[in-house]
Amino acid sequence: IAGITQAPTSQILAAGRRMTLRCTQDMRHNAMYWYRQDLGLGLRLIHYSNTAGTTGKGEVPDGYSVSRANTDDFPLTLASAVPSQTSVYFCASSEAEGTDTQYFGPGTRLTVL
């Protein structure tokens, strides 16, 4: 593989269920990010990781958790999904945090009913 992959591509989920969105990159980038994108709004940062073993909260972290056990993987977990978490989720990575260009995965379209 080359770049960033995300799984699943799309998912319909009942409210209250737990869900993990997967993200893997093969570029050996240090920094990784999770965004949500909603119609009429800009991309909003959920969580980020500047390097393996560290994570940080973004603009809209409530209801989401992440882990960064290694360089390549950065899963996003919704512990108990709610309808307001219906969105398109993008994972991104950059060589380092800060001013480096971010490269995006294809996205996961999540619907919570």
Added chain:
Amino acid sequence: GQNIDQPTEMTATEGAIVQINCTYQTSGFNGLFWYQQHAGEAPTFLSYNVLDGLEEKGRFSSFLSRSKGYSYLLLKELQMKDSASYLCAVTDSNYQLIWGAGTKLIIKP
């Protein structure tokens, strides 16, 4: 608060030139990005400006004025495949990227 403003939608004709503006008010400035996003796809990097002036890359150019908190993306010789949303994003003093809502560009034949 931090804010990035872009027009919601613009329409242009194939073969023409279009300028998409972006104004920003952020806590600090460490660079401005433009990304292109086709419907249903991921954003892809177009350009990066950190110093004032014009950066040219083929049919696309991006301009920055830090004193005015202003940037524009200029697209020349428009093609139908340029129909997409164009996202402006600014790196603030904490090195976080702040994103605009994007400008949907519609190209008509």
